[in-house]
Amino acid sequence: MIVAVDLGSNTLRGVQWECLEGAKGYFEEIVRLGEGVWERGYISEEAVERVIGGLNRLKKEFNLTGPELKRVKGIGTEALRRAKNRNWVLGQIRRATGIRIKVISPSREAFLGTIGVERCLQLHNFEEHRHFLMVDIGGGSTEITFRHREGVVSKSFPIGIVKLAEQFRTPDRIALHLRGYRPLFREFFQNLYARFRKPKILVGSSGTPTTLANLKQGGTYFTYDRFKVNGTVLTEEEIREWYNRLLGMEMVKREELVGVGRGDLIGAGIQLLLEVMRSAQFRQIVACNDGVLEGVVVEECRRLELKEKGELLKKLRSGGR
Numbered sequence: 001m002i003v004a005v006d007l008g009s010n011t012l013r014g015v016q017w018e019c020l021e022g023a024k025g026y027f028e029e030i031v032r033l034g035e036g037v038w039e040r041g042y043i044s045e046e047a048v049e050r051v052i053g054g055l056n057r058l059k060k061e062f063n064l065t066g067p068e069l070k071r072v073k074g075i076g077t078e079a080l081r082r083a084k085n086r087n088w089v090l091g092q093i094r095r096a097t098g099i100r101i102k103v104i105s106p107s108r109e110a111f112l113g114t115i116g117v118e119r120c121l122q123l124h125n126f127e128e129h130r131h132f133l134m135v136d137i138g139g140g141s142t143e144i145t146f147r148h149r150e151g152v153v154s155k156s157f158p159i160g161i162v163k164l165a166e167q168f169r170t171p172d173r174i175a176l177h178l179r180g181y182r183p184l185f186r187e188f189f190q191n192l193y194a195r196f197r198k199p200k201i202l203v204g205s206s207g208t209p210t211t212l213a214n215l216k217q218g219g220t221y222f223t224y225d226r227f228k229v230n231g232t233v234l235t236e237e238e239i240r241e242w243y244n245r246l247l248g249m250e251m252v253k254r255e256e257l258v259g260v261g262r263g264d265l266i267g268a269g270i271q272l273l274l275e276v277m278r279s280a281q282f283r284q285i286v287a288c289n290d291g292v293l294e295g296v297v298v299e300e301c302r303r304l305e306l307k308e309k310g311e312l313l314k315k316l317r318s319g320g321r
Contacts, residue, residue, distance in 0.1 A: 009139025112295030
């Protein structure tokens with residue numbers, strides 16, 4: 001059994017995974033690790049306490065104790081990359097939970113995301129599952145990744161939903177700020193399409209598109225079904241319709257649908273998603289719950305398989321001498 005943890009700027013996610021069977025259990029909690037880090041440059045003690053509480057609940061749910069904690073594959077992303085007190089934060093987390101979090105680069109994050117998304121597309125019978133564009137909207141950054149048959153090209157943009165919601169607050173101010181990124185987005189996509197042919201599939205692997213896919217399937221935050229979400233196609237018109245519906249609701253009702261702690265973020269996430277879709281020249285997007293977290297466990301399974309094959313080959317060679 002493999003356990004992986006993805007500590008993002010907004011959400012803590014975990015999975016228990018059997019290499020031959022796939023996911024055996026998931027955990028998710030809003031911890032808002034990156035709250036305030038873009039203004040102050042530091043992660044707060046309150047945010048660290050929320051993370052520690054979430055990790056301890058994850059340990060209880062997955063029944064993790066003692067030596068098992070050393071085998072947990074934990075990764076951290078933009079909030080931890082940016083924080084000046086990163087080492088203190090990581091030390092506090094490890095001392096309080098026994099879980100080690102490794103901060104990964106944007107390119108590493110993008111690569112792991114493509115592994116998870118490729119698996120999602122293949123399982124749902126999308127023909128070109130090795131040729132796609134992926135957008136991963138995080139709390140502090142947005143990773144846009146192009147998966148082509150020869151490899152991966154990615155770029156991290158320093159713009160995310162927590163940062164947008166905290167710094168710009170109103171839809172009009174958020175829209176104005178996003179327009180400033182439009183030339184950067186368009187230049188990136190134009191260069192990609194000139195070098196490689198434009199893919200037929202745009203994938204959304206983060207909370208905003210997967211939340212919208214869940215709503216399209218008739219779910220709420222409490223009835224979220226990642227298996228129904230995976231492979232759901234969202235049109236630009238559907239996304240705009242949900243944007244208007246959600247922002248027209250009272251916060252309590254909105255958070256019943258998108259999750260406590262996300263009610264003030266979902267609007268910014270949708271605006272950013274639509275800006276990326278417009279710049280990339282796509283009218284629809286495929287939602288995949290599988291992303292970076294699943295990429296971690298799939299990669300680890302591949303590593304263990306190669307190790308096992310290597311040990312078997314070594315035994316066969318030694319037995320033949």
